[in-house]
Amino acid sequence: MTALLQILFDALSLGSLYALGALGIALIFGVMRLVNFAHGDYIAFCVFALLWPSIDAAAIVFAGNLPTIILIPLILAIGAGLSVLSEILVFRRFRNANPATMMIASFALGYVLKNFLLMLFSSRPKSIDLWSNLSQQVEIAGARIPLLQVITITITIVILIALTAFLKRTRFGLEMRAAAENFTMARMLGVKANRVIMLAFAISGMLAAAIGLILATQTGTVDIQMGMSVMLVAFIATVIGGLGSLPGAVIAGFLIGGASVLMQVILPLEARPFRDAFVYGAVIACLIWRPQGLFAPKSAKQRV
């Protein structure tokens, strides 16, 4: 029973990261039909922002030492700012280009960001101390669960509820949902394209920042490769969930997280190093079964 609970928390906390990542990608895909492969580099960028303004080889955390109440909004703002800036400077110019061109542009942007970080901070991972007291364990129904897992899951749930409320209850949310379904028609009803797209990028950037904060706390390191694995899985989750479907992306994120943890437990010891092969095998099976994704939105058809 306690082992089961532990597995459940492992699955949920890993799934949380994937779900937040998938949401960030799906939001932008919804309004722009762009799969933003620079998303992982936004995550890394936000993690490195914890070191600002120091670029020493030995990590001297500066921004990261700010009080929590300032630090969190600051990092979220940096994520949002970076994301919006990349829309204005890069993606806006490709808005009428075909999706493949936009995707290549996002790869290019990702390389620029990565190499920018590499230039400033070198490729050596640095260890930092961010909220390390969260690594202590709490006892829930007999199982010892790291406090950070509980917080990760709680934060994710709060973010999901807040985002749902924003999308369902506000004017901006209504415009974003409409734009995701039929952008041209929304514009013909007076919805401002730039505003909706910038908003999507801002929220997506904040989600990347949130992932960065969680990763940095979890691992205690700052590394250029940091966002990569989350980004890859998150992208797969958006595809499995049905590109363009926000609930689909979230659910698929949790599914992949759950599958990874489950495989880790149930696979025979010798097969465990190949866990990812089994997970992606399941992904392939899933896509053969439903190529359009599990929750493909009706709007997935080509727009006018």
Next chain:
Amino acid sequence: MTLLSVDNITVRYGRLTALRGVSLKIEDGETIFVTGPNGAGKSTLLKAIAGVVPAAEGAIMLRGQVITGATPESTARLGFSMVPEGRHVFGALTIEENLMLGAGMRKDRARVGDDLSQVYDVFPMLKERKDKPAGVLSGGQQQMLVIGRALMTAPRLIAIDEPSLGLAPKVIDQVYETLLKLRDSRGLTLLIVEQSSTRAMMTGGRMILLRSGQVVLEGDARTLARGDTLKKAYFGYGEH
């Protein structure tokens, strides 16, 4: 007063020229039918005015302002409300959300509530289902919804592309009846694209016939219906 003037516009899709030198003037309160065979450029004309496709040459003016090259959202803000072919309801949004979407850009917030209840008066079926996703509506109901949604933008001019497409004759009658009623009660200007000229003759108003991207005939719908000028122009007999 001239509400909309299209001056000699040319629209190209790649190497294909969809409109060549089309001009058109619409006065306040008029009803204009644009007819013509498939591929004549009827939809392109509406899209060019709406700012969805760019005009390669020529100028478009709406209420005294040049809107050539303007974005769809700014053209909509000047009072041009477009109902494109195929209706385009937001299927995942509720019916009321669909309607309210059109009202977001309005400055006269106080009037929005009145307009909503007016739309519900005209289309009671929408009110009954206002919290249902719009995707569940039938074709005719969706047509009513997009007309209602266009009204919610407080437009001066409503442009409708093929309102009768895919609808039963009885429903088409209803759609037109409603449109004309709204035109009279609201002082709207209507720009309607229909492939067939029959409806234009029944309804009356000015008719413009497009063929191969050019205006080939223009005049009063009922006058044109007499004789075979229209048929000749439509099919292009006796030219070369």
